[in-house]
Amino acid sequence: MEKRLPIFILVAMLVLWGWWGVIRVFNLAPEPPVAEVPDEQGAQEPAEGDDQRPEQPASTGDTDLPAEDPATAAAGDPEEAAPQTFPQEWTVLGSAAADSPYQLLVICNSRGGTIETVELTQRNARGGFLYRDLLHRSGYFGSLGFRYEDGGVRIHVVPKGTAAAEATSPQATSGLQPQDLITTVNGVSTSAGQKSIDEALEGTKPGETIEVAVERSMDDKKRSLTYEVTLSERPLVMMRPEAVSADQRTELCPLSMELSLFSIDETAAKHAEEITDIESLRTRNWQTELSADGTGVTYRLLLTSAELSGIGEVGPIEVVKKYQLPKPAEDPKLAQDPNEPTPEGYHLDVEIAFENKGQSATELAYRLGGPTGLPLEGWWYSNKIHPQWFKVAGARDIVWSEGSKRWLKSTTQLQQAAKNDEVSDLLNSGTQELAYIGVDTQYFSAALLPGESGPDAKLSFERAYGVPLGNFQDKKGRLARKVNSTFEVVSRPETIKAGSSNTHRFRLFIGPKDEEVLEVYGLRSLIYYGMQPFAFFAAKLAWILHFFADIVGNYGLAIVMLTVLVRSCMLPISRKAARNAAMMQELAPEMKKISEKYKDDMQKQRQAQQELFSKHNYNPLGGCSLMFLQLPVFLGLYKCISVDVNLRQAPLIPGMAWCSNLAGPDMAYDWSSWMPEILADPATGWLGPYFNILPVITCCLFLVQQKLFTPPATDEQSAMQQKMMKFMMIFMGVMFFRVASGLCLYFIASTLWGIMERKLLPKPKAKLGDTESDDSPPKPGLMDRIKDAAASAATGNTGNGANDAESAAERRKKRKKLK
Template sequence: MDNYRALIAIVLSMAVLLIYQFLFMPPPAPVTDAPGEAERVAAERSPAAEALSPADLADPALVEEAQRPVDVASLLDPADRAREIRVKTGLYTAVISEAGGVLQSFTLNEFRETVDPGSPPKDLIRVEPDDGLPLLFSWGVEPSRAEMLHYTADRERLVVGQGQERTLTLRAQSPLGLEFIRTYTFRDGDYLIDVAVEVVNRGEVPLQGAPYLTLVNRPFVATGDPLEHFLFTGPAALVDNEVQQVKVKDLAGERAGRSFTGRVRWAGYHDSYFLTSIIPLATDQATAHFSSRRDELVTTVLASAADIIPAGGAHRYDYMVYFGPKKLTLLNELGHDLARAVNFGWFDFLARPTFYLLHFLYGLVGNYGVAIILVTIIIKAAFWPLTQKGLKSMKVMQKIQPKMTKLREKYKDDRQRQQQEMLKLYQTYKVNPLGGCLPMLLQIPVFFALYKVLLQSIELRHAPFMLWINDLSAPDRLYIGFDIPWLGGIPVLTLLMALSMFVQQKMTPISDPMQARIMLFLPVVFFFLFLNFASGLVLYWFINNVLTIAQQYMIYRQKD
């Protein structure tokens, strides 16, 4: 029966960890002193060098200077009419091009590309003009066939001061006699942006057409970054109260694509930590269409029903867009069901309370590593009685092991009688042969829930713990001045976790030598499985092991 229990433990452990290791865990990216491609592109495109300080944003004179309308005709070069309008708020810096009225750049002031303090701000737009740019609007013709209109903005620069709300208006005229008036409304301290488009029919006949608003995305992290494999990355939409996620590989091909029609609350693109999304404010049905042409380039088109605009008439379309972090508390405050973009999977009912507990404890201690330790202690305390019972059952099983061996020898030719006698033995000593495995079974959902929380909580991105652990969302590595092949640095915390498992196995009495060797091999297996897990998760497992060792010590020193 001990062999059976050991087999169950191994199978459960492998089932939990092997799936995640091979599906989601690539080797850590090599360490280099030179900035990566993501940093280079972001540095070239980022307007961070001109970012204003909080004091600048609060200066009425400076803000007024930035808001002053300009004489467009005097500034534009007829050979190059498209200007880049820079919008600065306390949370982000956006660049809007007059060529199409689209977003060219959107950098987040509070987040950086890497953990390096000198890294440029995080840019959520990783596409180039040849790919198409986000927030292209077309009417009556699909975006892929729409002509790129030249807009004229009413300002060449916009600064949103503290507590302010400012608008940017762009106008364009189409060859069909339609005038497009796009109005962006920006608010300080808010990632939500209002986007209103008024389509005016300047012609002499009615026109019929449907509105299309487009997003274009590539992954927010560079290809090869370990984070890109942790959780889902790609397009998603909330349609008829159901979150639809589509794998990018399923969209490959020029004619391939997926469409979802119904009550669209939002449609966009997200990964573990960031989200770009269109929120239609109309209550009518809409269609979210996702397609991908090449190199993980994803196009999201939000289309509504066709409208007829009479001659001299106009129709207005209202949207909101969100470009920002997938911070659960923030998304809950903003509404529009944006919080549904944070998906903790099957064990969401366990993950959300765990997340709020982690967030609450961080508010008390100011360190997410310490908060993870406290969460581990609380979870361990909740399972303490059950684990206590399981450990006692294992201790009794060890005590009656000689009797079990005799029964197997005595009734080796009569399996039915052997099982009957074994059952009587268990009843006599009031022991459950599977009692030691039950705590592990019940902790698997908690493990998955905490795994999702630790990987999908942007609060842990680049969050330091102590000493060499400066990013709880990244694998644990202590760099010693030169690269260790494949590893890069020493996985100190992972080694400590494996060592704690070894001590735990040594403390567990096993009479069968073969079984003992198998169990002692498990720490080696777990070391390689955990090697590329987020250090926050390894920290949880290590502390959990230490607490289990303490509990085992207390149980085994008790006299029968």
């Protein structure tokens, strides 16, 4: 045994190495841990908000910037006017109110005419958010455009329907207001910025009331007010500002949908830069115009002749950006149930226009940035599939479609290219037309689409490339998959005649990767199950799973029903495999005798074993067929559960916080504060930051099944194999700590089925030690002997006993055949 110990260790290492190779090729491992800590982007991560209340201004200004009256600017000579300046303003489209007909809440920023925050605010039938934040379960103020200032955190917008809008104070008649400075939250100072608010809210629950102290300027005086705020639950934030690094509170990554000039006539910008000698369009404040119904906003910026003269242009040129929420669908079904989600409500209409107000034609191209700050939800356990072999997907990858083919460039690929000072070009083979281009996460995407609908509508760009944002160089190893990434597209140069304009229209999809929703927007290829045949099984199993869930109303029960269906379909094969395994148990004593008899002659030992197997019609590999047949089903179900957004918020037991997300681990207990990093670190730990119950149950059932049905070891080699199998069962339990709880539920149900099947199956009776063949006459019973004696007396047969026994045996065989 001592001699075999090094061999066992070597084999175990090879198994681990082989498993790692398999998960790299087939993407079986969960997505590498990327810590999901509350508001990890830093103290500067702004909150999201809702539609502005009618009694408040639609947008709020930043007092540190000089304001110019647009009428005065227009009255002057645009040929000689200096660059326009406007105050920074935040504008809200949509609402967080429970009765809002909109499915998005959008906060726009006049600095660069960008989108700062987008929340999914669609409600479910119970009145909660259809897609809520699954990581941050504490209470929520709402998205308020937080910015850090000395002495606290400044509010820049207060949307209707948020907890901040509904706050009460004996010193005021309305809730929190834009330009309020939050100084304390539940007695905790906010001098550290957004991080202070996050720490103060940690441990709170939706519905809990907290105390907030603010400073407000009233009648040119600062007054201190105290509010009581009843916290709400957190909706999923699809796009948000992120700090460049966690230790910074003021510098942000670029916001979404930034616009800049790429070329004007002969003057062109370098990659990732703007045209010099013109003040940046990205950092300037644009003039803001809110639509009459509050569902759209228009940003305008006039490039005067004075500033264009630096590059030899005449001008002026006016740049216009518009964002418009879709109107609520006029559907009789929605009139009966306003909480019913509509697939058409997950987008913004975007319009970009350039108007040539000069006296000569101008050739112009622009650069448009994509969405930024998409959610990192579940990065330490989730699994995305890269369409290319030996490539690993990240948490926020760039996806695009050329014709019928879907492409993906991961965050790690973007980071590596940027480190090498390379440009991550996305367009292949000179193609300049795309069906879509976007940023993709596990269950949600934000994608730019053509403004016109129809199968022939395409995006047409000169160039497109992926861009990593922030301090991406600091993220090493698996953390590189957490990089904040986006795309940038460059338009084809177009000539704008004097007095005319060019307009480009787009549709920005911001929503879940739900099959019904994606079908409406032509984005079905965003749901990717991997290579065939696993993708086929995954798609079919997903349909069956949804069918069962519609019947029973619970995805946990639907997974159990799916398990029963799969095992029932494989019942003939599984019964044969179970009988084969039971036969092996019966033959174990005889195998041991053979091993002892021929322990010094392996050839004779194998020959004797083969004769024993042949005699009892036993196939040592008979149980492998079940495993191979279940492999496509297992991998298909794994892919199905890993990418199905419907399981993301589905609880095993409604009303319980434990296992409330079948698409992720059950997260019974957070042990990250005291467990060693080698086990609990989200990025590098073996188990992850949570203790999970279902993987432990799965591992225990594997061991019980092995103990019940594995025959006793007949020699040292079989004993070593059994120990290795136990080691593998424990290793599988470790691997299951980072897989979806829905998959653990499948294995628990499947293992229990297998145990019951083996227990209910009658054991085969092997005739050990009997050298006669199975066709030898059966031993006569009492009735057989009486009948034989009567027959012999009637015929007067007095032959020898051997002949009597032979004839009697033949008579019994005939009677048996007749029966």
